[in-house]
Structures are given as C-alpha cells and as structure tokens.
Amino acid sequence: MPRxxxxxxxxxxxxxxxxxxxxxxxxARASEDVDSALLTAVYRTDADGMPTDPDVTAALRDAVCALVEYRAETGDSGTGARDQWDSVSLGPASMSGRRTTGGRPGGVDLGDRAERALRRAGLLPGVVC
Known part of the structure; x- marks a missing residue:
C-alpha cells in the first residue's frame, strides 16, 4: 500500500x-512524487515504511501539502501531462520543445516550498539523518 x-x-x-x-x-499522488524525490534519502522508518522521526514526519507532511498547493496554483493535475510540451497550438495542430525535469529531485517538479521543506530536514540531496 502506498505511503x-x-x-x-x-x-x-x-x-x-x-x-x-x-x-x-x-x-496520495503528491506523496508518491515526494517518495520519488527522496530515492537516495536515508531515514528511520517503521514496518510500514513511514518515518519515525517527528522532524522527518513533519517535513514530509509539509512537502506533500506544499506540493498539492503548488499544483492547485499552477493548474497541474499531478499526472505529468502539463510538462510534456513547451508550446502547443491547436490550429493547425503543432507541438514543440519537449520539456524535461532535469535537475529536479527524482525528476519531479516539487515546487519551491516543498523542495525547501525537504532540504531543511536534510532529506535533499539524499543524506543520512
């Protein structure tokens, strides 16, 4: 079951x-994306994979809430479809410039506030807590 x-x-x-x-x-989608951004992070977890340190728990909660808020403000559904093209025209149909997520933690656009919450907790870029 996803965390x-x-x-x-x-x-x-x-x-x-x-x-x-x-x-x-x-x-749930935002939590999956935060997990993707934290693939190299090391922190203590319980048997279900949930963090046991209250500071890490708070950072993950804050990052997930910040990511949902960010997506609501930018109109992103969290499916990744928004980042597929730099420019799209409907008539006569043309698409250009595939966007990339290069340089983003786990290839996920977390938004600034979510990324900062994880950095402050020492979870990015993947350090041992």
Missing part, C-alpha cells in the same frame, strides 16, 4: 482553505 504523508485536515491547516473533494487522491 501517504498528509491528511485532508493537514492540507486544510496548510492552505487555510477547505480541502478539495479529491484531496485524498491529490495527497
């Missing part, structure tokens, strides 16, 4: 707004 690092209540506390109807789905 989810934040709840709809956490998201409400983070944004100051009611969580959207699909908050659980968005939080």
């Amino acid at each position: 989810v690092y934040a709840t709809p209540a956490d998201l409400t506390a983070w944004t100051g707004k009611a969580a959207p109807a699909d908050a659980e789905r968005q939080l």
